[in-house]
Amino acid sequence: MNDRRDIYAVINIGSSSLSGLLASKSPEGRVEPISAYRIPSGSCVRQGSIHNIEEAAQRISSLLDALSKDLPEEATITGVYVGLECRSMRSEHYDAFIDLGTEGSVVTPEHLLTLKDQVSDASYPGMTILSITEPRYSCDGKREPNPRGVRCHRLEAQYLLLIARQNIIINVRETIEDRLGLRLLGILPTPIAEATATMTMEEMALGCAYVNIGGGTTSITIYKERFPLALFVLPLGGNNITRDLTQLSIPLLDADAERMKVEHGSMNLSVSRTQEIVATSVDGTSTKRFSQLEVNRYINARILEILSNVVSIIHEAGCSESIPKGFVFAGGVTKTDHFYETLRKLSPEYRKASLRRDIYEEGSNTDLLEHYITEIALAYQATEPSVIYTLRPLDSLLHEESSPAPAEPATPVSEPLAEEEAKTYTYTTIGEVQAPSVEEADEDDFEDDDFEDEELPHEERPKAKKSWSIDIFKKGISSLFGTNDSGDDY
Secondary structure, eight states: OOSOOOOEEEEEEOSSEEEEEEEEEOTTOOEEEEEEEEEEOTTSEETTEEOOHHHHHHHHHHHHHHHHTTSOTTEEEOEEEEEEOOTTOEEEEEEEEEEOOTTOEEOOHHHHHHHHHHHHTOOOTTEEEEEEEOOEEEETTEEOSOOTTOEESEEEEEEEEEEEEHHHHHHHHIIIIIITOOEEEEEEEHHHHHHHHHSOHHHHHHOEEEEEEOSSOEEEEEEETTEEEEEEEESOSHHHHHHHHTTSSSOOOHHHHHHHHHHHOBOOOOSOTTOEEEEEOTTSSOEEEEEHHHHHHHHHHHHHHHHHHHHHHHHHTTOGGGOTTOEEEESGGGGSBTHHHHHHHHOOOEEEOOOOTTTBOTTOOHHHHHHOHHHHHHHHHOOSOOEEEOOOOHHHHHTOOOOOOOOOOOOOOOOSSOOOOOOOEEEOOOOOOOOOOSOOOOOOOOOOOTTTTOOOOOOOOOSSOOOOOHHHHHHHHHHHHHTOOOGGGO
16 A cells, blocks of 8 residues: 555444544545454443543554554554544534524525524533534524525524533543544544444435444434434443343353353244253353243343333434334344344334445445444544655665555454444534533443444345334334243343
């Protein structure tokens, strides 16, 4: 790779893994991934937030060293974008308006700047604004995609602000800037980036919910009329299932419960009562036998609870009628056996997440496209190059050997530190961070599934799909709870 093209570096903060990607872009803005790696996050991250700054800096440094091996000798990573999906992240609506008099006035660029100035004054105690979406305009109460040049009496703009706790942002800054000496080019809300890169234009226009059920959190991003309506992050995910499995009739360590969940877990409640699982401990020193039905009941009940919470929060936010295109599902929990078979019983409109074709460059490494959806989605949002090139001595250029063949598809780097995954909004520049709020919510030490950010194989929507609604979906979940017959198992 001798051409000095712009290269973008992104780091995604996950509770069980830290992942990074180097990518260039075509003139049209399509991402061409170069290399990607994933390393365990150990205990330095909790529910998407950096907990141990020192350890996080060491691990991210190792990740960047691995990525740098795929750069030319004269190239150096000097800055990174960081993807964040933490439990305190949420959206807030902000309405700005201008009265243009009883006779009205033609909307000018100055009027639009005045609206933008109003939203720049927004503040939330103990929180930092990560990004501000492009506004949805209205002229005299009627939606107007482009109000410039339109005569009206009252001009309104509705913004969606994405915010997170200030101490979380402080920790990211200290890790990247103070400990690693890199430029923090931006903190990108991962759920919005993923939704933007995986939803079709039709889904975003008509209304759809992107749901990523990861290890430590479940994020819900709702789009309507091509704009994000709301973002929620729930502190529920695959690690709740792992904790449940440690409470089986035969006790398990967390690591052994996680392994059994991944290797033998299912939502299928039709298995025989006599069917057994032989689970070997992670260290290989012991084996235990469990009822497959008992394990499945635990898993089924917890996943249905997560889905029930997703439906409830959409309903409580008043967005039940805003998602006629249903759901786009992603995240490690959705890889659970019988997950989609269970969804079919509930009859929602849904599909598995996959990158849109206009997001990545034709001919890109298919292995990276399959396993690094989140990182590619973040790179799609990047606007400032992360790599600089230094001049090389003339004699080194004269004796340079011919370029090596393209590298094989990147595989996850070994665990270097462990002892035991068309833009619709713009990013604001994060200003000076104030002191954290005195009020802090307790956070359990959950971890994301190892495959949380991987793309799932595309699944066509069922052709003969019945009409559905949030209420029908919720009633269906309740009915499945009623037929679990799990007794004391859960």
